[in-house]
Amino acid sequence: MIRRAARRTILFCLALLLVAGAWELYKLVGPEGGGSLFGTRMIPKTSDRAMPHIWDMVQRLGEPENRGGGDPIWVTVGGYAWYTFRLSLVGLVLGVAVGIGLAVLMARFKFAERGLLPWIIMSQTVPLIALAPQVVSWSGRISIFGWEWPRWASVCVLAAFLAFFPVAVGTLRGLKSAPAAALELMDSYAASWTKTLFKLRFPAAVPHIVPSLKLAATLSVVGVVVAEISTGIRGGIGRAVLSYQQASTGDPTKVYAAVLGAAALGLLLFGLVVLIDVLLMRNRPQEVSA
Amino acid sequence: MRTRKITKVIGALAALSLVAAACGGDDDAAEPADAPADEPADAPADAPADEPAEAPADEPAADSEMPADGTTDDMVVECDTPREMSLQLQWFTQAQFAGYYAAQDQGFYKAHCLDVTILEGGLDIVPQTQLANGDADFAISWVGKALASREAGADIVNIAQIFQRSGTLQVSFVDKGITSPADFAGKKIGNWGFGNEYEVFAALGSVGLDPAADVELVGQNFDMVALLEGEIDAAEAMTYNEYAQVLETVNPATGELYQPSDFNVVNYTDEGVGMLQDAIWADAGKLAGDAEYRDLAVSFVAASMEGWIYCRDNVEACQQIVLGAGPTLGASHQLWQMNEVNKLVWPSANGIGFIDSAAWDNTVDISLNSPNLEGGTVLTAAPSDGAYTNEIVEEAWTHIMTDGADTTGSSYAPIEVTLNEGGN
Numbered sequence: 001m002i003r004r005a006a007r008r009t010i011l012f013c014l015a016l017l018l019v020a021g022a023w024e025l026y027k028l029v030g031p032e033g034g035g036s037l038f039g040t041r042m043i044p045k046t047s048d049r050a051m052p053h054i055w056d057m058v059q060r061l062g063e064p065e066n067r068g069g070g071d072p073i074w075v076t077v078g079g080y081a082w083y084t085f086r087l088s089l090v091g092l093v094l095g096v097a098v099g100i101g102l103a104v105l106m107a108r109f110k111f112a113e114r115g116l117l118p119w120i121i122m123s124q125t126v127p128l129i130a131l132a133p134q135v136v137s138w139s140g141r142i143s144i145f146g147w148e149w150p151r152w153a154s155v156c157v158l159a160a161f162l163a164f165f166p167v168a169v170g171t172l173r174g175l176k177s178a179p180a181a182a183l184e185l186m187d188s189y190a191a192s193w194t195k196t197l198f199k200l201r202f203p204a205a206v207p208h209i210v211p212s213l214k215l216a217a218t219l220s221v222v223g224v225v226v227a228e229i230s231t232g233i234r235g236g237i238g239r240a241v242l243s244y245q246q247a248s249t250g251d252p253t254k255v256y257a258a259v260l261g262a263a264a265l266g267l268l269l270f271g272l273v274v275l276i277d278v279l280l281m282r283n284r285p286q287e288v289s290a
Numbered sequence: 291m292r293t294r295k296i297t298k299v300i301g302a303l304a305a306l307s308l309v310a311a312a313c314g315g316d317d318d319a320a321e322p323a324d325a326p327a328d329e330p331a332d333a334p335a336d337a338p339a340d341e342p343a344e345a346p347a348d349e350p351a352a353d354s355e356m357p358a359d360g361t362t363d364d365m366v367v368e369c370d371t372p373r374e375m376s377l378q379l380q381w382f383t384q385a386q387f388a389g390y391y392a393a394q395d396q397g398f399y400k401a402h403c404l405d406v407t408i409l410e411g412g413l414d415i416v417p418q419t420q421l422a423n424g425d426a427d428f429a430i431s432w433v434g435k436a437l438a439s440r441e442a443g444a445d446i447v448n449i450a451q452i453f454q455r456s457g458t459l460q461v462s463f464v465d466k467g468i469t470s471p472a473d474f475a476g477k478k479i480g481n482w483g484f485g486n487e488y489e490v491f492a493a494l495g496s497v498g499l500d501p502a503a504d505v506e507l508v509g510q511n512f513d514m515v516a517l518l519e520g521e522i523d524a525a526e527a528m529t530y531n532e533y534a535q536v537l538e539t540v541n542p543a544t545g546e547l548y549q550p551s552d553f554n555v556v557n558y559t560d561e562g563v564g565m566l567q568d569a570i571w572a573d574a575g576k577l578a579g580d581a582e583y584r585d586l587a588v589s590f591v592a593a594s595m596e597g598w599i600y601c602r603d604n605v606e607a608c609q610q611i612v613l614g615a616g617p618t619l620g621a622s623h624q625l626w627q628m629n630e631v632n633k634l635v636w637p638s639a640n641g642i643g644f645i646d647s648a649a650w651d652n653t654v655d656i657s658l659n660s661p662n663l664e665g666g667t668v669l670t671a672a673p674s675d676g677a678y679t680n681e682i683v684e685e686a687w688t689h690i691m692t693d694g695a696d697t698t699g700s701s702y703a704p705i706e707v708t709l710n711e712g713g714n
Contacts, residue, residue, distance in 0.1 A: 049515055129414050137425040232382060232412025234616070242413065243382060247619060249514040249532070250539035251712045 020054045027051050052253045057260070060253035073254070077240060077261035084224050084236035085265050087152055091159025092220040092269070096213065098160060099167025106168075107175040107201070108193065117172075124165050128223065132158055132230040151233055159223030163216040170212025174205025210277045217269040225262060237262045369403035373586055376407040378417040378426035383410060383617045385627035386530060386568070387430065388608045389452065389635075393597030395611045401691060402589040418446055418571055427573070427583075428590060433566035433653050434668050435485040440677060441669055447574040448678035450591045450643035450686070451650075452598065453634040456564030458489050459533055460556040461517065462524035469554050471561055472497040480510035480522040488668055490526060492563035492660040493556070501663055514539075524556070530630035534623055538713045547711060565653040567634070570594070570643075574676060587682050592689035595642050599695050602636050605629060605705055623713025629704050636699035643683040650678060 027046045035043035044050065061077075064070040102120065106113035135154045142149040178200050186196045228238025240258040247254050379387050390408055393399050399406045409426055411417060417429035418436045422444035431439075433448065440446055460479070462468040468477060471493035481487035494501050501507060508522050514536045517525035527533040533555070541548045558564045570591060576583040601608035609625040617624060640646055657668035687697055 045519070047519060049519060133412075133414050133416075133420075137420070137423060141425075228412075230412055230414040232410045232415060234382075234410060239382075243619070246513060247535075247712065249518065249535040252515075 023051070024054060027053070049248070049252045052256065057253050057256040060251075061257055061260070073257045074261075077237070077257050080235065080237045080240045080258070081261040081265045084221070084228065084238065084262075085268060087155050087224045087236065088159055088217075088220045088265070088269055091156040091223055092163050092217055094156060095160035095163025095216055095220060096167050099164035099212075099216070100171050100209075102164070102168045103171035103175060104197065106172050107197075113172070120165065120168055123161070128158060128162065128226050129230045131161070132227050136227070136231040136233070151231075152235075155224055155227045155231075155233060155236075158227040159220040162219040162223040166212040166215035166219065167209070170208045170215075171205055174208030175201045177208060178204040206280055210273075210280065213273045213276065214270060217273045218266055221262070221266045221269055237265060372400065372403050372405035373589075374405045374407070375427040375586055375590065376409055376425075377590075378409045378415070378420045378429040379411050380417050380430055380432075380568075381411045383612065383615045384531075384619065385609065385612045385617075385624045386631055388601045388612050388628055388631065389594055389598035391597070391611050391615050392600045392604075392608050393593045395614070396597065396600055398593040398596040398600070398691075399590075402593040402689070404586075404589055404593060406590070418444055421446055421571055421573060424573075427586065429571045430568050431571055432485070433569055433650070434488055434657050436569070436571055437654070437657060437673050437677060438485065438668050440673060441671070445574045446571045447577060447676055448569045448645060449572045449577070449587055449682040450570040450594070451566055451645040451678075452570060452594075452643060453566070453568040453631075454636075454638050454646070454649070455559045455634050456489065456567055457529040457630065457634050458486075458558045458564065458567075459527045459529055460490070460493075460524045460558070461514070461527045461533055461536065462554050462556075463517075464552060464554055466523045466554070468524050468556065470497075470556060471499070471563075474505050474524065475499055476505065477523040478506045478508050478521070480508050480516055480525040482510055482512065482526050485668070487526065487662070488656060488660055489558040489563050489565055491662050492565075492656040493558060493561055495660050496561065496563055501661070507663060529557075529633070530627040534626045534630075534709060534713065537626075537709050538623065538711055540711060547709065562652075563656060565656055566645075566649055569645075572682075577679075577682075584682075588685050588689060591643060591682050592686035592691075595686060595697065596690055596695070598635055598642060599690075599697070599699075601628065602632050602699055602702060605632065620710070620712060620714035622708065622710040626707045626709055626713075629707050632702070633704050636702035638698055639700075641683070641687060641697045642699070643686065645678045645680055645683070 026044075030046040030051075031043060032045065032047050048056075061074040062072045065073045065076045070076075102116060106116055135157055136151055138154050138157075139149050139151040175197075182200055182204075183196070186200055191199070224236065225238040225241070227233070228236045229242050232239060232242070237258055241255060241262065244251075244255040244258045377390060379390075383391070387408075390406075394406060394408065409420075416439070417426070418431045418439040420426045421429035422439065428449075429446075430452075433451075436444075436446060436448065460468070460471075460474075462477075466477065467473060474494060474497075479490060481490045490507075491501055494505065499505060508516070510516055510522065510525055512532065514525055514527065514532050516522045518536065518539065525532070527536070536548050536553070537550065539548055540546065541552065572587050573583070577587060605628050606625065609621065609628050612624050612628070613621055635642065638644065654669070654672060658670075658672065659667065661667055690697065
């Protein structure tokens with residue numbers, strides 16, 4: 001177990017090095033001013049402003065956000081990432097709850113599946129940036145039992161809007177994956193539908209739910225970051241990406257600090273889901289192939 | 291089997307949506323190109339609470355001119371509960387909006403019995419739309435863009451023209467020899483789009499150049515990278531932002547920062563094609579029919595003017611106030627911006643906030659008559675009556691509380707600002 005973990009860590013680091021190597025290699029051999037393919041500018045530029053050296057990016061992490069003084073930027077970005085992480089987590093939990101709820105509804109009632117599924121799919125074709133300003137304007141308009149709707153809650157809703165989709169679809173598939181023989185056995189016990197749901201369908205669905213959770217986790221981060229960028233909500237990594245980008249004229253490596261922060265954040269949430277995966281699958285009986 | 295097929299389709303769609311979402315994220319992150327040119331700020335509620343304690347307690351030097359005749363100093367607003375209201379900015383916190391932050395920080399809003407929430411902008415936040423939707427009580431917007439929204443049905447009115455002149459430039463390296471719009475011919479001219487580009491088209495039109503044939507117009511991000519990389523010959527820039535950004539960048543040839551002498555600057559105000567920019571917009575329906583809202587507007591405009599007067603007389607204090615509200619660009623950049631923004635506000639010959647009919651007509655004229663590449667214009671017809679009013683401004687002047695406040699700034703003189711690398 002430990003050896004496997006160690007091997008995975010080493011592989012992960014190797015993969016990182018590979019990406020960094022590819023970046024530097026392209027920077028070395030690619031055209032400084034970029035180039036055109038079929039008349040459109042497609043070949044990326046390799047100048048220091050367009051593609052800073054990896055070591056410059058790493059060095060930038062140690063310098064303050066505004067070079068005048070203050071904490072190193074990785075601390076600042078860490079704070080932003082933590083804020084976005086919490087919003088993503090709330091969005092993920094919300095999305096998972098809605099997704100599983102819808103899946104159960106659709107598994108229970110055939111007409112619900114027929115009626116809902118097209119809408120669920122269609123919902124994902126609505127661009128998030130079109131929704132974001134509307135949803136964010138809920139703040140100041142909605143209050144639930146005296147609880148004023150805050151702007152960050154809108155961001156969570158937008159994240160959940162992306163995250164619920166794979167969960168709903170994956171869980172639905174999972175709930176239906178219980179073997180017919182097992183279902184018939186439950187029927188022969190005269191087990192109620194709820195009983196069958198919890199004793200048979202959910203356990204059978206776990207292998208389908210877990211990958212959908214991994215998708216949902218990354219989508220939730222994407223949702224929060226896009227919503228932050230789109231509506232300018234302060235405190236998170238999306239806002240940092242946008243405002244650091246603006247400094248790129250004189251400080252091209254700055255934006256990469258935020259990009260790295262966003263990547264670390266995605267990995268963290270993904271890791272959390274993997275942990276859930278391990279916990280859920282630990283006591284799972286091995287499948288016996290028929 | 292049928293279900294399996296459906297699941298496959300769903301799976302594919304899920305994957306597609308994932309890719310689309312990821313790409314969407316990338317695009318947004320990579321090019322904040324869609325941002326309004328002006329960069330703005332957020333509910334001060336979540337702003338870091340570090341007080342810019344430097345704000346001098348002593349009265350802003352009442353420099354001359356206007357004797358205390360019109361300005362009532364002993365007007366104390368009775369105030370049980372401050373009136374809550376919100377102001378939508380065009381972008382994140384920065385000195386472009388210093389007057390409002392100063393009014394907040396110096397208690398001018400409080401003195402007028404106002405509890406103001408300043409809302410920062412974002413990539414997809416259109417201030418005048420937020421205003422028209424009732425998501426904000428007042429909004430800051432450029433006149434051309436706001437008039438376009440008004441023509442599309444937004445019931446809004448300009449109640450105070452804070453920036454009296456345009457801050458848009460076209461910046462190029464000296465060796466390109468671009469010193470006037472006539473020199474744009476045959477050059478690659480960067481412009482921002484999203485309603486920030488009309489002065490470029492107006493300038494081309496004013497010297498008889500055809501935007502489609504005589505120049506190569508290139509979409510530009512809200513930074514100066516394309517200029518420095520040589521992708522364009524001249525870049526659109528705001529005096530208070532993007533122009534400062536190039537001057538904060540190290541010139542690889544000298545190892546020193548770029549100097550103003552390295553660049554030629556075409557100033558659209560000097561070329562006679564400047565359009566009115568930051569103005570305070572209000573809900574026209576409420577202004578006409580809701581006496582409370584009208585009072586709110588007068589108080590808000592008066593207190594905001596006090597903020598702008600304060601920032602004219604206390605440039606460095608206002609820099610600190612803005613820094614305390616948590617911008618992401620650095621200290622010297624904000625001081626530069628404060629100074630440049632002051633130049634756009636002051637002097638205000640008719641008094642701060644007054645909408646000069648000649649400048650207004652010029653803006654409307656450009657909006658009507660400067661076709662872009664596709665032949666479209668900002669406005670298709672002259673704005674209907676009631677697009678602006680000076681009533682609120684004139685009433686607000688009488689509510690300005692600062693003793694002997696000079697509302698024209700006729701003796702205003704800018705300061706000298708030294709920019710540091712990266713604006714820090």
